[in-house]
Amino acid sequence: MSTPTAFRQRVCEAVADERVVRAVHLATWHKMEARAESMRQLRxxxxxxxxxxxxxxxxxxxxxxxxxxxxxxxxxxxxxxxxxxxxxxxxxxxxxxxxxxxxxxxxxxxxxxxxxxxxxxxxxxxxxxxxxxxxxxxxxxxxxxxxxxxxxxxxxxxxxxxxxxxxxxxxxxxxxxxxxxxxxxxxxxxxxxxxxxxxxxxxxxxxxxxxxxxxxxxxxxxxxxxxxxxxxxxxxxxxxxxxxxxxxxxxxxxxxxxxxxxxxxxxxxxxxxxxxxxxxxxxxxxxxxxxxxxxxELLTGEFAEVLRCIRCGACLNACPVYRNIGGHAYGSVYPGPIGSLVTPLLQGLDEHAELPRASSLCGACQVVCPVKIDIPGLLVRLRVRTRRSQPLLKRAAIRLWKWMMKSPTRYAWVQWCLSRLLPDCRDGWSRGGPGPLGAWTHCRDLPIPPKQSFRKLWRERLSDER
Amino acid sequence: MIPARMAPHEARVSGCYAELDAVEVALFVTCLTDTFFPRVGEAVVRVLRHFGCRVEFPEGQTCCGQPAFNSGFDAEAAALARRMIPVFEPYEQVVTPSASCATMVKTHFPELLADEARWREAAARLAAKTYEFTTFLREKLDVDIGAHLSFDEPVTFHFPCHAREAYGPDDLHNWLAGGKQADLCVPEHSDLCCGFGGLFAVDYPEISGPMLADRLEDLAASGARLVICNEGGCTLSLAGGAHRRGLPLRFKHVAECLAESLGLMEPER
The missing domain is CATH 3.40.50.10420 (NagB/RpiA/CoA transferase-like)
Known part of the structure; x- marks a missing residue:
């Protein structure tokens, strides 16, 4: 395993600091409620x-x-x-x-x-x-x-x-x-x-x-x-x-x-x-x-709309990532969703390539943005620009996955493997494992898929029924 | 005497869905539903049939490429889009139980293939005829979802972030509130992310974990044990998190609730 990046280290420290996490949760929820209430007053x-x-x-x-x-x-x-x-x-x-x-x-x-x-x-x-x-x-x-x-x-x-x-x-x-x-x-x-x-x-x-x-x-x-x-x-x-x-x-x-x-x-x-x-x-x-x-430089490109930002901070308050990692973890003057755009765009994508990826793209920021910046959409566009700097293994895995998904036969084979080869903790759930499986099960279990996928169900029973 | 072609709402008034000159629908089940939640696919089929649709399942379908697209791997996503479009080309309408996959097809396929003359129009055609399941019920079949739901236990809901283009948290709230005997336990935060976000959950488990914890805490505090969640990705994350913590939460797609309420499937406890 490679050593964790500086960003990941900051994230790990931030989420472990219960006092800060609690303070940020309380403050952001409070401000979100106040915002909603005051927006309702507008016609x-x-x-x-x-x-x-x-x-x-x-x-x-x-x-x-x-x-x-x-x-x-x-x-x-x-x-x-x-x-x-x-x-x-x-x-x-x-x-x-x-x-x-x-x-x-x-x-x-x-x-x-x-x-x-x-x-x-x-x-x-x-x-x-x-x-x-x-x-x-x-x-x-x-x-x-x-x-x-x-x-x-x-x-x-x-x-x-x-x-x-x-x-x-x-x-x-x-x-x-x-x-x-x-x-x-x-x-x-x-x-x-x-x-x-x-x-x-x-x-x-x-x-x-x-x-x-x-x-x-x-x-x-x-x-x-x-x-x-x-x-x-x-x-x-x-x-x-x-x-x-x-x-x-x-x-x-x-x-x-x-x-x-x-x-x-x-x-x-x-x-x-x-x-x-x-x-x-x-x-x-x-x-x-x-x-x-x-x-x-941003004015004429696909990211021009980030310059609409009026720095109100609503996207920070709405963001479940910000709420959990706080502002310092971003390692930038501009934290939160808008910061994950502005920082790489103004200060260099290479040093801040991780920021656009550290988002679930949930869009809570876009819902509250007063100037309607498509933050999740732009985060994805930034991810496109950093795809080549992603780890070789990840890039290879995505290419392999694409090849699997290009054929229904291979796709069904993946399903077969998942339903039979995932490590079962004897209760129908998987916990721990190598690579992405380990990352997924860091905080949640993975259900072992049923042996009968939908497509098998369709073929065996559902297609003939009326 | 039933006219040869009847508008869905006319059929509903006369109570003869089965006699309706069937609306042809191709089910785009999505890879997660296909693999992890076949019961949701079955429920969608049964509910659509109940409301007068002839359902086909094009077996050439696999994944729409959303994980690649969201991670910035446009070329890989476009390759899967090009593969998927012909699979559904022969059908009049396409219905999917996942709002995020619907958005992938409706919004991102045309973006990805905008510069390819060969594919542009085909992508637009597929985009125009693809519907998220509840949207299809409401807009094309004129079904009042709430009126058909009934629950025999308190129920709460998780609003999937990517459903926003199809329906809002208030819509979901209203359908469930409209259900018979529904003791609706509204979570404190009606639209809070579950922390899934595709590859994000794998790339940053350190962040995804606390987000999941926030959402589960909120759902558990609602008092209900049955959570309505219409997105396979969210359910995979939430159910996995609930299982890890030993929380007694169960998750169902609204299609399953409809199928059970309409007597089309045995209730699952």
Whole structure:
């Protein structure tokens, strides 16, 4: 036997961690129920999902046009646009902006795109202390952990772990009271907000017609990060555009509902340009960093629809695989069903060939996806691309199986063998065995097929009856 | 006097299915049902006959290639599609007890053979005339499934993920709830995967196992011992998991329940 892959090792560790498995089960079921309930409040949820999918698809199909429009509008409103072809360029651009302003302390609102380019490490290396201001991300940061969910990064942590992390970081008194814990983090972060001179946010939606950035948060940290510091840097993937302001409500109705079951995020911030002359406050400079990092290559191929994703995390909550292995096992910033597509597509199929295969294709993700991405279908398409890197033995077995199935005689012979040669534990069931049989019976027994298959039954009895 | 050709619903009104100018149906039994669950195949045949169909079983059939297709082995799946299409070419309609195999034929055969001029039309023809069993009963024979079901014990159900294109968890729920004397024990999660997923169960038993455990826990907690499951793959996984854990769950396809309720087969306990 070959040694288990890194992915398989992570999976084995994850499923053995009962505390995390329980936490993730509870949280995902809870969010699924909340989502279902809040979607029911919409007059026609299906129509809205369909509309959202169409708007996104249309935008992607005309992306050069909308990007041009967006850039022109951001610049017209006084913002500065930077293009980053890859993660390295994006990191450099943002570090340069920080350096130009002599930044020592930066705040950051939750942004998966910034995780994708590992921005914090780059800023720290450049001597800029960067503090996460989303409560979950803050806990992850002070606990030197990694997010395990794209919306609720500490879905894998319990209250005790959070309390211990806060005590260590802030020197507060130990408490497990959720409100007190939140208040401690809030006081700590307020001080950071007062002192920082650069704010970094992601962007949920960029409006092409007006150059408006829409930032959705539940804690107001998106608004604080984009208004308090002198300089606001907004990092967004090029796929985040929607054509018009009037398209926004379609997505706002779906985003929070799909994520957490809220009708709307608590804060929905719309930013158009930096502080104007008459404005009492706001950042003096606005920099929008548009990240490609592999996205434009996907635009024209069979996987373009993955770029419709609005990062709501509903597919993670719905996924029975995610529920059991948690986010860290995926070994990527983007876990769950959408991560099993995005990770190999953006970061290389060779290193992440296992992700598309680690799915039962049950389609629970597709049922909840607000922009109707055919996740299981696309996972199969990715499997097609990795078939040649499958173990030789497996490929040979599939070819042999195909040869068997091409003839009814050989097929019947396989049936005969199965009904007579499978190791019987004397109760009509098979347990253990070599290769695939052992894998199948890892967690379940295999019934020994009856000696009389349907086709024998048909021939002997059923065909003549009426 | 029975007219030479009678619409199924007319026949139902006059109560003379047997006299109906038979609808010809070819049974695509699927390899798993053929091998592991011959009783399901028998039930499908008897129920279809009961509702006035003349059932044929083309013996050239084997597997539709779904395991290969789902694993990304398109060429192997296409080879089996090319083999299967002529086997069913002579028949008017094809019925299968498996929704996932129906989807393979109806959706993926045409995709796989889209670039092959020789096969494209034949694949489309087979796709158009292939029906999942309950869909065929409802849409072609106008049968109210719930009205014909009766149970003498509490019943719960597992909704097979790949049945979504044919029917939803609510449909399955309603058929069973419509059954006479049915004490329907609805599982907490009505559409939770059993962890099978074809080769996935063999490729990643470490993940498939806990998924199976979740599903079985849910079914066992429903309080019923009889589980209706209309997909051979799911039943193979669930029954195997139940047996491993010593759970007293039994699994039946709705075709078996119909055949028993209609007195076409001896009830199996």
């Amino acid at each position: 026609d949820p299906e129509a809205i999902r369909e509309l959202a999918a169409q708007i996104k698809q249309h935008t992607l199909e005309n992306l050069p046009h909308y990007l041009e429009q967006f850039v022109a509008q951001v610049e017209r409103s006084g913002g500065c646009v930077h293009f980053a072809a890859d993660a390295d360029t994006a990191r450099r651009i943002i570090c340069d902006i920080a350096a130009a302003h002599g930044t020592k302390l930066a705040v950051k609102a939750k942004s998966m795109t910034s995780e994708e380019i590992h921005l914090n490490d780059a800023l720290e290396a450049a001597g800029v202390r960067t503090v996460e201001t989303d409560l979950g991300e803050f806990i992850v940061q002070i606990d030197h952990d990694r997010p395990s969910h794209i919306v609720t990064p500490i879905i894998h942590k319990d209250r005790q772990q959070i309390a211990r992390a806060l005590v260590r970081e802030t020197g507060c008194e130990y408490t497990e009271d959720a409100e007190e814990l939140t208040a401690i983090a809030r006081r700590y972060l307020r001080d950071i907000f007062r002192r920082c001179d650069l704010g970094i946010t992601g962007v949920n939606f960029g409006v092409a017609e007006s150059g408006t950035l829409c930032i959705c948060t539940n804690e107001g940290n998106g608004r604080m990060s984009s208004t308090r510091p002198r300089v606001h840097v907004a990092l967004m993937g090029i796929e985040k555009l929607v054509p018009r302001l009037r398209d926004l409500p379609v997505f706002l109705k779906l985003l929070a509902r799909s994520s957490t079951g809220q009708p709307l995020t608590v804060y929905t911030t719309l930013v158009t340009g930096p502080k104007r002359v008459d404005d009492p406050d706001g950042p003096e400079e606005l920099h929008v960093v548009l990240l490609d990092n592999g996205r434009s």
